[in-house]
Amino acid sequence: MGLLSSGTPLDWTETKKNSWNIRNSGIEQFIRIYKKFKNSCNYPFKWGDEIEFTLVRFDHDQKKVQLLLKAEQLLEKLKDSNIAFFHPEYASYMVESTPIEPFSFDLNTFKYLEDNMDLRRKTIEALLDQNEHVIFLTSFPLLGCDEFTYPSYKPSSNKHISSSIFYPDEIIFNGHPRFRTLSRNIRERKNKNVSIYVPIFKDKNTLSPFVEKLPCPESPECQNLAIEDHVYLDATGFGMGCSCLQATFQAESIEEAKHLYDQLLPLTPILLALSASSPIWRGYLCDIDCRWNVISASVDDRTDEELGHLPLKKDKYRVYKSRYDSVDSFLSEPGQLYNDIELVKDTEFYEKLIKNKVDKILAEHVSHLFIRDPIAIFKEKLTSDDDQDVDSFENIQSTNWQSMRFKPPPIRDNAEKIGWRVEFRPVELQFTSFENSAFCAFVILLTHAIKQFDLNFLIPISKIDENMERAQKRNACLEQKFYFRKNVFEQEDLIAKQKTCELVELSIDEIINGNDEFKGLSEILFDYLCMIENIEAFALCKLKQYIKLISSRANGTLMTPASYMRKFVKDHPKYLHDSVVDNEVNYDLIWHIYLITNRKIEMINSLNVLLVIVIAASLGSSKTIAGKEQDDDYSEESEINSK
Template sequence: MGLLSQGSPLSWEKTQRHADHVRKHGILQFLHIYRAVGERHKDVLKWGDEVEYMLVVFDHQNKRAQLSLTGEDVLHTLQEKGERVNPNHPTLWRPEYGSYMIEGTPGQPYGGTMSEFNTVQDNMRKRRQEAASVLKQNQAVCTVTSFPRLGCPGFTIPKYDPTPVETGASKSLFFPDEAINKHPRFSTLTRNIRHRRGEKVVINVPIFKDKNTPSPFVETFPHDDGEAARATKPDHVYMDAMGFGMGNCCLQVTFQACSISEARYLYDQLATICPIVMALSAAAPFYRGYVTDIDCRWGVISASVDDRTREERGLEPLKNNRYRINKSRYDSIDSYLSECGEKYNDIDLTVDKEIYDHLVKEGIDHLLAQHIAHLFIRDPLTLFEEKIHLDDANESDHFENIQSTNWQTMRFKPPPPNSDIGWRVEFRPMEVQLTDFENSAYVVFVVLLTRVILSYKLDFLIPLSKVDENMKVAQKRDAVRQGMFYFRKDICKGGNAVMDGCSPAQNGTETVGEEYTLMSIDTIINGKEGVFPGLIPILNSYLENMEVDVDTRCSILNYLKLIKKRASGELMTAARWMREFVANHPKYKHDSVITEEMNYSLLWKCNQIAEEQVECPELLGMGLNKVKYSGSKPGTF
């Protein structure tokens, strides 16, 4: 998760004093990188995924599932047995926000050959088995996006009570500071976001109104000092800490492009795909022990790190702050980076004009300059005393300090100083799935899409305001079947796209408003005659023109079948499957409440599915997952 510097963290008051210093030197560091490698071409295509895991303890006797706060010990053991012994170890492990979380990646990035797609699931399986091998009895490593009872009494083991006091990190009524990773970055981020904002973060998620759900649904909080009562909304589930967002799990993919221009092109094209894939991967319908009316974590995590003051949110006149800021620092992108995207930049972009002018003066083009100058309207949230004064020519901590705390759907990533790493883009909106097969399918789908975008010069661009609207729709309950999304009608503008059902436009006379229309995800993914060719038919056309060995082709086709059937509604998203599991649980009272026993039953079932002990055809189909491995039995992890 972002920049993990070591040292002595500064309070918000002290960090704030150095904010201009960090911004100034962050820009100098970016300029050094740009001058060194801005003209570099012919980097090879590399890519890799990141999977986040939760450590869960199952009490089979009492039918209880809790989050195990052993992430630091598990991480240390995995690193000691892996990368610290063998630099070429096939897996890498990193800390995450929750002390019950770990993150796993391939030991080396994947390359450009098609056969690499056949190794993704095997590597994810290795990660799961590796992590499970160092756990204690009745512990499991789970890929669930949101823990249903996160923030409920006793959701961790060991059990800690929240301490809603000013001296703590989160001041939460529900989320104990002990559930935050012990690395000082995480608690400092939590505290400094709250201090900068001037109050606790506010997360309100609409409750799902079942037949016995109170109407209006209103909660009271015994230890509230009045802040929660002011912040909570009727018919909403209220949460008050960074952990409710950053304590969720996701699935991300990073690509190395051959040049900066290719990276910018990919950044723009994939930005329009983000809400579509987010809805397809929906896996987070439950929060703080309730069934809610959303299926994705995105809005929750956005609110959980929203450090904007009342002035910046437009609630009070500007007096102590410089800008009105329209979004949280965790949100969808605000500007395209490529020249072809410029005319679709229809969102008012707040920029630091002094930084923008400086970048332009140094030779940075308008689009890239405004992107950086927009990121740098934010303050640094963490700063380590030992990291204030740096060598700008050879270090990039100040740039990354702000870059890595702008958590957007896409991230444009300059190379680190003095490295052989190229210009990269990170695809960030996906929810993590229950199984290695599903996670592999989503990763392969997105990576294949980048190949097709580059090979056929596809154009998915629509006005960014419409992408923002799509992001809102994508998070709604059952958006994959019910939602309608703005999408470009003719994606083959390049003139060299030779695909079945996809021919270049006859002319370029369309106005922006005529270039896109509302489509279902089924139409976008699978196509509809006379309306849109469909992304999967385009991918299949691409595969037919490539040399692919039989085994790899079989794997890819299985992955694409999963995406195809999720898009059509034939197979459920994880979110829909979880809703139906809870709705059919014998102890569910149709009151939107998820009890301890229901939480246990759901997570145990998720774990059995992940370890392939039981089949789940409504989620995975029959026979799609061709890679099998033996899992553990209840109580004998």
């Protein structure tokens, strides 16, 4: 996993003083890795997911649900698990989990993925008390509201970590100093709180203009922070306290890793929109469906000079994006034709990389990542003469949270022979292991299909940025159009350095399910599956269901979790159509999600019919749906009444 080395954290002034040293040693570490592994190849395809689970506690008498702060205690018990790996995450209500070992190329392993995800969830749940549960949730609707955690704390804006009027510091994971340190240093580097403005969804009874009354006990002027028609958030925890689904895969060589990184990058906004699941922020229905820009602003440590609000004096560069943002440059040769946004580099490190014969494209990529200061360093890590150490490189790499990550091999021993890997990072969490598996399968099948059919998804980086903005809008999955290549089967002319990309704007339905000119990604994946031999009927059936799920989201037969949550709120008898999601509505919503996760009820217009069709087509039997028998015994009514 990313850097979790520990020790005594430095304050911001000390961190800034040591910034060059850490970055310089990180560059040297990268050069060593590059020299050692640049020609290594023939690594087998492997892949693994990361899921961030959310801990919740229900109070059924009070009709209240809170985030449960128990991760420190649970991780202590989970650390020797032989079922999976469990890692700390930003907040004490989160637990990250990865499989005990990566999955192989063999598509038959998709038989186990759902069960594996559920097993991880249930392993945590088994350690909890009554009324405490583990769910898949991207963002908790009442994050930052009164008493949103168990136990509860009061925010205190004069404390020195988040300094938030909503977010108590006690929530930040305390078993490791990384998370509190980075929250404090982001704020201190910026010299003010992060500020996040989420546009409100205007319902028929929402005040217009909508202006929040902020809880500003100590400084009444903080009232000015409220902006018309927006919900104001003021702490790193609002973003870093969100959860997501990531998939990392190992490429055959460095060249293949660059190629697949580039080819998947244009698909990041598409998968973000398809997986959208975060429409409610600090108790308000908002006009966005995704977490992306919230996290981006929540860790945006740029100073006024870097933002271009003041002329550069103390700082070195004008910086165009947050540390958490979409990728700025393609890494393959053909991708260079589409790098059309300014890539700010640290010229000193760039020259050092070039002098050490790192290829120009990677030198640009790395020296771009290295314009960022480290934001959490530990005293014990300042002096290391260990030439197997990669902590300084990882320090900067793992605090550049981009839509994709290019991961070099870890240099130390490398006994397991880990190669160049690529991480796909935009996907939001789905309520069920079925849907989370579907998104993993979709991405992994795409990587195989890209290789098999030589697909080409390259479009200008600036258009991917634009697509990323569109992807987060309310109901983007059905209502937005996205820049896409007219012909994905055409390659670039590298000799003439000629771009072949003709851009079109397509709906997600057209991208996934096709139109008159393009067969669509789902058809391409079905074509790929047809070519695979030795695949067991059950695995094939699962993969077809997974593609079908994505395809049904794209054509609107199935809702995204975001649309589903919106509908749930709007249909709730206690909702007053004023955009406010209160304790009781939230309680019913999260309980409903808990039941869906545990397959005690199905989502409305949900998978049942779809599964039966797909399974009938593939196997002629329906007994293979895990938990299906049980589902039939539950109706939504009886379950809600019985809780």
